[in-house]
Amino acid sequence: QVTLKESGPGMLQPSKTLSLTCSFSGFSLSTSGMVVSWIRQPSGKSLEWLAAIDWDGDKYYNPSLKSRLTVSKDTSNTQVFLKITSVDTADTATYYCARRPNWVYWYFDFWGPGTMVTVSS
């Protein structure tokens, strides 16, 4: 059974660095073709793809945010991390991690429940 779960600080101040963790089970990120991605959604708005990391450690970023994002994974291939530097109120959103299930197509078949992050002084 595939599950993903995000965790984060809940609230942080502007200019700080946001650190998020995606813990997953039911699949291994060491499996060829597997990818875990980060996507966020401000309340009442649409979704924005942020970053991804694949089974081989290759990283993919949304160019609009690339300078502020760092995605990584742990050596056991059961967790993926995202750091966002210099946050401001526009980064207030629910952050999801999701699995891309195959080699070729970048759609997401399993999502975590999301973790809400509020940036406020």
Next chain:
Amino acid sequence: DIQMTQSPASLSASLGETVTIECRASEDIYNGLAWYQQKPGKSPQLLIYNANSLHTGVPSRFSGSGSGTQYSLKINSLQSEDVASYFCQQYYNYPLTFGSGTKLEIK
């Protein structure tokens, strides 16, 4: 970036009706399109991928079609559990982009 224009923004229909949601891409995305359903307070759930392939476990009243820049999601025989927001996502090119969403309500 490929822009995804989704319509309508909101939709109200009666139980048993058929509804259609549209997504138009700013360039040809060669069927690289997925549809997601998001119920209030929940994460998105995959419905359709590759424009017209039904994801495992999704009821057959959901279907996707289209090509080039124009795609649609059709829901036949609307059920109360279909109340949700629906999003399209293109994955033909980076960065991946989503439509603005359609909020579906029961009349």
